[in-house]
Amino acid sequence: MSESQGEGAEPAVRPWIRPDGQAKATGQAHYTADLAFSGLAHARLLLAGRVHARIIRIDTARARAMPGVLAILTQDDVPERRYGSFDFVLDRTLFARDVVRFEGEVVAAVAALTPDQAAAAVAAIEVDYADLPPVLDVEAALQPGSPLVHDAIATYAHDLNLDPAGNLAGRSTIVKGDAAGAIAAAPIVVSERYVADMAHPVPIEPHTVTAEWSGDRVTIQSSTQVPFYARTKTAEVLEIPEHRIRVAVSHLGGGFGGKCDFHFEGHVAALARAARRPVRLVLSRREEFLAPDKVTHAMVVDIETGLNEDGTILARRARLILDCGAYASDTPILGQVASMMIAGPYRIPHVDIEALSVYTNRTPSGSVRAPTGPQACWAVEQHHDVLAARVGLDPVEFRRRNLVRDGDEGPTRQRHEGNGAVETLERAVAAILAGGPLGPHEAIGVASGWWFSAPGPSGAFVRIEGDGSGRIVTGAQENGTGAVMALPILAAEELGMRPEDFAITYQDTDAGPYDGGSSGSQTTFNNGRAVVEAAREVRRQLLELAAVALEASVADLELRDGHAGVVGSPDRRISIAELAATAHGGALLLARGSGMPPEAPEHDASMCVGRLGFESFAAPTFFCHAARIRVDPATGIVRTLKVVAATDVGRVLNETGALGQMTGGVVMALGNATTEGTVFGADGRQRNASLLDYKLLTSADAPEIEAIFVEFPASNGGPRGSKGVGEPPIVATAGAVANAIAAATGARVRRLPMTPERVWRAVRTGDDGAAEANAPFGPVPIGAAAGG
Amino acid sequence: MPELLQLTVDGVALSAAIEPDRTLLRVLRDDLGRTGTKEGCDDSECGACMVLIDGRPVNSCSYLALQAAGCEVTTVEGLAGVEALHPLQRAFLEGGGIQCGFCTPGMLISAVALLARDPDPSEDAIRDGLAGNLCRCTGYQPIVRAVQRAAAEMRGETA
Numbered sequence: 001m002s003e004s005q006g007e008g009a010e011p012a013v014r015p016w017i018r019p020d021g022q023a024k025a026t027g028q029a030h031y032t033a034d035l036a037f038s039g040l041a042h043a044r045l046l047l048a049g050r051v052h053a054r055i056i057r058i059d060t061a062r063a064r065a066m067p068g069v070l071a072i073l074t075q076d077d078v079p080e081r082r083y084g085s086f087d088f089v090l091d092r093t094l095f096a097r098d099v100v101r102f103e104g105e106v107v108a109a110v111a112a113l114t115p116d117q118a119a120a121a122v123a124a125i126e127v128d129y130a131d132l133p134p135v136l137d138v139e140a141a142l143q144p145g146s147p148l149v150h151d152a153i154a155t156y157a158h159d160l161n162l163d164p165a166g167n168l169a170g171r172s173t174i175v176k177g178d179a180a181g182a183i184a185a186a187p188i189v190v191s192e193r194y195v196a197d198m199a200h201p202v203p204i205e206p207h208t209v210t211a212e213w214s215g216d217r218v219t220i221q222s223s224t225q226v227p228f229y230a231r232t233k234t235a236e237v238l239e240i241p242e243h244r245i246r247v248a249v250s251h252l253g254g255g256f257g258g259k260c261d262f263h264f265e266g267h268v269a270a271l272a273r274a275a276r277r278p279v280r281l282v283l284s285r286r287e288e289f290l291a292p293d294k295v296t297h298a299m300v301v302d303i304e305t306g307l308n309e310d311g312t313i314l315a316r317r318a319r320l321i322l323d324c325g326a327y328a329s330d331t332p333i334l335g336q337v338a339s340m341m342i343a344g345p346y347r348i349p350h351v352d353i354e355a356l357s358v359y360t361n362r363t364p365s366g367s368v369r370a371p372t373g374p375q376a377c378w379a380v381e382q383h384h385d386v387l388a389a390r391v392g393l394d395p396v397e398f399r400r401r402n403l404v405r406d407g408d409e410g411p412t413r414q415r416h417e418g419n420g421a422v423e424t425l426e427r428a429v430a431a432i433l434a435g436g437p438l439g440p441h442e443a444i445g446v447a448s449g450w451w452f453s454a455p456g457p458s459g460a461f462v463r464i465e466g467d468g469s470g471r472i473v474t475g476a477q478e479n480g481t482g483a484v485m486a487l488p489i490l491a492a493e494e495l496g497m498r499p500e501d502f503a504i505t506y507q508d509t510d511a512g513p514y515d516g517g518s519s520g521s522q523t524t525f526n527n528g529r530a531v532v533e534a535a536r537e538v539r540r541q542l543l544e545l546a547a548v549a550l551e552a553s554v555a556d557l558e559l560r561d562g563h564a565g566v567v568g569s570p571d572r573r574i575s576i577a578e579l580a581a582t583a584h585g586g587a588l589l590l591a592r593g594s595g596m597p598p599e600a601p602e603h604d605a606s607m608c609v610g611r612l613g614f615e616s617f618a619a620p621t622f623f624c625h626a627a628r629i630r631v632d633p634a635t636g637i638v639r640t641l642k643v644v645a646a647t648d649v650g651r652v653l654n655e656t657g658a659l660g661q662m663t664g665g666v667v668m669a670l671g672n673a674t675t676e677g678t679v680f681g682a683d684g685r686q687r688n689a690s691l692l693d694y695k696l697l698t699s700a701d702a703p704e705i706e707a708i709f710v711e712f713p714a715s716n717g718g719p720r721g722s723k724g725v726g727e728p729p730i731v732a733t734a735g736a737v738a739n740a741i742a743a744a745t746g747a748r749v750r751r752l753p754m755t756p757e758r759v760w761r762a763v764r765t766g767d768d769g770a771a772e773a774n775a776p777f778g779p780v781p782i783g784a785a786a787g788g
Numbered sequence: 789m790p791e792l793l794q795l796t797v798d799g800v801a802l803s804a805a806i807e808p809d810r811t812l813l814r815v816l817r818d819d820l821g822r823t824g825t826k827e828g829c830d831d832s833e834c835g836a837c838m839v840l841i842d843g844r845p846v847n848s849c850s851y852l853a854l855q856a857a858g859c860e861v862t863t864v865e866g867l868a869g870v871e872a873l874h875p876l877q878r879a880f881l882e883g884g885g886i887q888c889g890f891c892t893p894g895m896l897i898s899a900v901a902l903l904a905r906d907p908d909p910s911e912d913a914i915r916d917g918l919a920g921n922l923c924r925c926t927g928y929q930p931i932v933r934a935v936q937r938a939a940a941e942m943r944g945e946t947a
Contacts, residue, residue: 017881024889025877027824027864031890034823204828204836204924205890253826253890254924285829480888480925656884663927664887691833691922699928700912700919 016656018485019504020251020478029251032208032223033282040210041070043271043281044118045264046108046125047291048100051136051361051684052149053129055098058108063124068117071274072125074108078270079239082156085261085366088612089164089328090157091150094237094266100129101149101326102363103685104290109267111275134684138300138321138358141167149326149359161611162332169324170332170357172610174339174411179306179352182315186306190387193770194303194379196752197677198323199296201368202696205253206288211269212278219246220265225255225479226517231509233262234269245269249507252518255479256668257368258294260519261329289678289689293364296672297331297372298323301379303342306350311391313402315350318342322372324357325364331357334371336614337452341376341731343411345421345450345622346402351411355610361684367519370727373451374669374734378752381447381735385742395739396429399448399624414603414616420648420710421448424624427708428646432626435642441631442641445739447732448624452617453717453724454520455597458527459513462491462534464542464589468562468577470495470502472534475512476527481726482657483523487531489654490719494535495542496559497576513594521724524653525619526597528719534593541589545579598716619714621723623647625666625732629740636760638741640670643733646708650723655709658725662707665729671697673734677753795856797822798866812856813837813848816863824865824893828922835921838894839863845901847920864893867900876900879938880931887925895921899935907943911936 023029060072075095084090096107108125112118133147140146146167150156153164162170183189203223210221218240224230227247235242247265264281272279283291300321306314320338324331335355342353365371388398403425404410406418425448432444461473472491478484488502505511515527539559546564547554550572558567565573583589598618605615626644631637645662652658675695679687688694713721734752742748747762751769758769790805797820804819816822816839825848828836832847839848840862867874873881876899880886885895895918902909902917909917914935915928923931 018886020889021881021886022873022877024886024892025864025873025881025896026868027822027893029889030823031826033827034817202924203888203890204834204922205826205888206828252888254888256924282827285831285833480890482887660884660887660926660930663929664923664925665927667927668924691829691831696922696924698919698922699915699932702915702928705927705929 016486016654018482020485031205031251031253032210032221035210035221035250037210037212037278039277041111041113041275041277041279042115042118043268043279044110044122045106045291046122047287048096048103048105048107050100050129050131051103052132052134053100054132055096055100056128056130059126060108062126063110063121066117066121066124068113069110069121070113070277071111071271072108072121073270073274079237081237081239083233083236084328085330088159088162088330088332089169092327102361104293104363105326106267106291109271111271111279134361135167136360136362136684138323138360141358141360149361159612167359168356169328169359170335170610172332172335172339172355173608174336174343174351174353174615175607176411176413177350179315179317179350182350183304183306183317186314187309188307188390189304190307190390191304192383192386194301194382194750195770196299196375196378198298198362198365199672199676199678200289200694201256201258201294203254203256203258206283206285207259207263207292208282209264209268210278210280211272213273217244218269218272219248220269221248221250222265223252223259224249224265225252225259225477225519226261227477227507227509228475228514229517230262230265234265237266238269246510248509249477252479255518257366257371257519258292260367260517261294263292285691286689289686289694290363293325293327293329294366294368295363296368297334297365297375299338299372299375301342301376303379303383305383305387307387307391309391311388311393311398311401313346313348316343316348316353318353320353320355322355322357323360323362323365325360325362327364328357329364329366331365332610333612333614334367336610336612338372338376340411340614340617341373341449342380344380345404345448347404347408348411369668370451370730373727373731374672375752377447377449377731378734378738381732382738382748385739395446396425399425403448410603410616412603412605412608412615414601417715418712419622420712421622423710424622424646424648427710428624428626428644431644431706431708432628432642435628439630441633441744442628443740443744444626444628445736445743446624446626447735447739449732450617450620450622451724451728451731453525453619453621454522455618456516456522456526457594457597458515458530459592459594460527460530460534461592462531462538464538464576464580466580466584468575468580470497471505472502472531473505473512474527474531475509475515476523477507477515477518479518481661482654483726486524486654486657487528490528490531491535494532494539497562521726524722525718525724529595530593532593532719533595534591537591537593538589541591542576542579545582546574549574549579601716619650619717619723621647621649621725621728623728623732625736627733627736627740629737629744631741631744631759633745633763636756636763638674638737638754638759640703640737642704642706643736644706644708645729646710647728648710648712649725650714650717651711651720652709653719653722658709659707661725662729663705666705666733667697667702669730669733670737672753673737674754677755791854793853793857795859795861797861798863806853808854810853811849812851812853815853816848822863822865825863826890826893828890835894835898836891838897838921840897840901843904845898864896867896875938875941876935879934883934883937884930885926885934891921891923895923895931903939903942907939909939
């Protein structure tokens with residue numbers, strides 16, 4: 001079912017001030033590094049500093065004897081447990097065991113009385129290495145005879161949908177129909193290669209973890225986006241039950257996916273136990289680039305599309321190679337996501353897309369904001385402009401003809417309901433054209449895309465205190481977006497109260513019920529559902545009390561303006577505060593909510609392999625970004641003048657919050673697209689692991705951003721048909737800018753990021769960058785890759 | 789050898805015996821309990837540690853504490869009165885200028901310094917004035933708008 005914009009009698013969006021805002025504006029908000037402890041000790045990690053080597057000897061004796069040193073740990077001091085993200089491939093240990101596989105790998109950890117003493121002790125740990133041949137190229141890694149990142153991979157436990165072997169951590173396919181046959185029969189076939197470099201999430205707060213034991217229980221304060229997952233993994237690697245571990249987050253200084261997964265909680269908890277003191281670890285900015293092993297995937301995209309003369313897409317084949325780095329992390333499932341993104345929100349009758357997750361000796365990749373989305377969308381949306389040009393169509397008209405509409409079929413035959421794919425295109429284009437005639441070297445580019453919502457389990461409690469004020473207790477994690485801060489809006493609507501009537505207890509595994517954390521744009525989608533369910537139960541309790549007090553039937557009562565009242569009789573009402581006082585002499589106003597997550601849309605994945613859960617996109621968000629840019633042909637510098645981000649988010653629940661995701665996502669995307677990207681030395685180590693050399697956009701670089709919301713509520717969506725909003729805004733900007741560069745210069749840049757050097761070279765020499773060093777040796781025919 | 793540092797922080801005269809190689813950021817956070825000022829990079833690149841020294845914005849991570857001897861240091865914690873927020877703080881709050889909040893202390897300090905030297909800045913001047921402060925959440929636009937609103941209010945115009 002679909003609705004068009006503006007339908008439905010929903011409450012008007014009101015100005016919104018985030019409940020944690022005043023503390024943040026005044027410097028009173030404590031982040032993890034601001035927390036005070038008596039007797040605090042300071043941790044420091046010994047990182048490998050080389051990308052692939054066998055550890056011959058570790059000698060900590062001299063370091064242990066140094067002043068102030070309380071504890072030094074290596075893998076010998078913790079349980080010999082191999083673990084992996086979501087148990088996809090159990091390929092790693094807490095500390096390096098015998099081999100280091102990337103430069104940020106943790107070899108040892110020290111706790112000392114002062115940070116300087118800890119640093120001195122780390123420097124005094126003696127490690128002898130025998131270097132091993134580094135695996136740095138994903139295609140070479142797939143060739144027979146390549147050195148292996150994990151020579152014992154055959155012994156690793158893994159998800160039964162995966163078949164890790166050699167340097168291949170996982171292989172998956174998204175298949176529908178007969179793509180090979182349709183392409184053979186197609187009048188026009190275009191094949192291209194696009195290559196993306198690794199990039200970083202770069203939260204401004206570096207990773208910080210503290211741990212403090214009390215008897216056999218440990219409290220871990222962590223800058224994590226996923227407290228419950230961090231607790232699960234800490235329990236696993238230290239072999240203690242989860243109920244003895246509390247993971248709490250004070251305030252989180254941004255994450256962008258870089259603080260998803262399990263990072264240093266296990267190391268610090270073990271250190272604090274050994275040191276018999278609270279211990280704090282704060283990563284330096286350099287360490288933040290090297291060690292947290294959550295970076296944007298370097299990716300090689302080979303894509304081939306069969307086309308009719310009228311611009312109708314007939315079939316698509318593609319092979320994607322994701323550089324998962326030294327450990328599989330969650331890359332195998334993200335290969336599926338990347339494949340869905342390469343299919344895109346387009347009508348394509350025949351699809352055959354293969355994704356290979358390949359080990360290298362680089363920092364492990366993972367779920368950075370819309371993982372694989374920006375790179376995949378950048379590649380496929382440039383490909384679409386190339387296809388449009390091939391048949392002489394305007395890029396907008398090409399998309400108009402092929403974007404999905406109500407009733408169309410997705411890449412695995414999921415049935416699309418009415419959605420904003422076409423409307424976001426039309427509105428983004430109209431808005432960018434309203435900016436007036438183009439100046440010299442200026443051009444406009446567009447890119448369309450989609451992104452999934454992530455149904456999952458989540459819980460919340462809602463209660464009304466004796467004075468009639470409310471409290472939400474949730475396991476959800478606030479990473480800065482405001483998703484948790486906006487939960488009172490949902491509870492208030494159910495209870496006829498104001499959002500500011502509610503306090504929130506959050507991001508503490510001892511307090512709230514389980515939640516999947518700040519990942520997958522899932523907080524409002526899932527925890528919103530939980531809060532609404534709990535609030536509805538409190539509503540029922542309030543109405544029962546009111547029915548007695550007002551001598552009325554529950555069916556005749558409503559909650560509004562802080563009162564329960566008889567519909568149509570304005571003077572027969574009682575305040576929620578009075579009802580709460582009554583309840584506090586009897587049965588309390590107290591409820592839980594969880595609710596079943598919406599199911600994935602019906603689809604047919606029978607031809608797909610490596611199925612880990614993303615064979616369809618649940619309640620997808622649709623969007624189109626239009627960018628106006630100016631290229632300096634003398635320098636290759638691209639100045640983005642304006643970006644219009646038109647997004648179908650299902651339903652806007654909090655306009656301030658949604659706008660903030662759009663403006664922030666676009667600028668992060670522009671940084672990824674033009675100024676960021678990791679540079680590697682020949683030794684495989686990062687060359688620009690600092691903010692001096694790894695350039696984020698500043699306020700002076702950022703363009704004007706216009707956000708347009710289109711509302712097509714999803715029948716299987718979150719509260720009121722809403723869809724995920726945190727990740728989508730980062731997906732399409734790079735593609736729009738790339739298409740604008742091509743329109744302005746006639747040259748296509750097929751390497752991400754599109755740095756001035758690359759743009760300049762493309763304009764001057766026609767070299768599109770796809771074969772640049774660090775890139776693959778050369779094309780391998782699609783479908784001929786090793787593995788599987 | 790520790791040396792005696794005397795300075796004023798957010799209106800309060802303070803003293804501490806510190807090693808001469810310690811930065812103002814570390815002394816503020818570790819010795820004086822002023823944790824509102826953040827460390828994001830220790831490299832003068834992110835601006836999260838920005839404070840005013842006698843009204844001048846400085847990255848306190850790259851400034852020796854002893855250089856601030858005898859100076860008036862203003863941190864984010866000194867901007868608000870007991871009852872009322874600074875107009876910039878209120879504008880950030882009301883305009884969506886705060887998300888994760890980690891850049892906010894430094895961003896506010898830069899904005900205070902900007903409006904002190906230019907009470908009616910153009911949008912470009914605001915963007916240049918805040919270019920030393922990295923924000924990964926907001927895309928800067930809500931912050932720029934907030935500075936515009938606060939500037940108008942501080943000039944006595946209707947915000």
